[in-house]
Amino acid sequence: MTEVDEMAGDIERIHQLNSLLRPFIKRPSSGDAVTFEQYRILHELIREKTSTSELSRRLHVGQSMISIQISRLLKGGYIRDETLPTDRRYHVFQITPRGEAVHEHVSLVLTHELPQLMAKLATYVKV
Template sequence: MMEAKKLAVDVERIHQLNSLLRPFIKRPSVGDTITFEQYRILHELVAEKISTSELSRRLNVGQSMVSIQISRLLNGGFIKDETLPTDRRYHVFQITTQGRRVEEHVNGALEVELPELMKQVNTILK
């Protein structure tokens, strides 16, 4: 009986966390320019050129999701595609100046918003 009550409390906490985090994660950043998922890709590309499979591994999401977001970022001019001269089948992506500006803007917004979000998460978890 005690296990069922604990499970019910845990399920309620998960529901509360989901309700709190969903709008934050799904909210487009910088107007309607990019989504949070696209920001995560830009953030990874700031330091180095990366392939779709490596992005998928780092972000812990499927390659199809990464491919869709990559296409949107390419079309928006936020990243560019580069093929290796030694193997034209292998593509790596790098952030553009426009993409870097957007990534920096979102970083600034996250620095402001994340501390309050984390306070709310901690309240739910207590």
């Protein structure tokens, strides 16, 4: 098999994985329309309140993506913004009771569905 053929096979597997993951990641988690990316932020905030830059570092995504998701979570009432009294420019975010309820719901769904998803994914991954 040539390198080009191998790369084409890898690209096809990536496409298949993306098709399999897209409905799981993009679907609303409950009656509240929270994306998987937003769930990841809620999951970090359940542990402790933190800043945009720290969330970006922990989740390995750009600060602009985090800022967009933070804005949506704030608008939905899932998190709240807190400025430090010593430095009004520094913001940390904290999960709200509504955010905690959504986090709990999504965690239950993941606990139930993730093993099935992983089994499907294993059929696409080269060993």
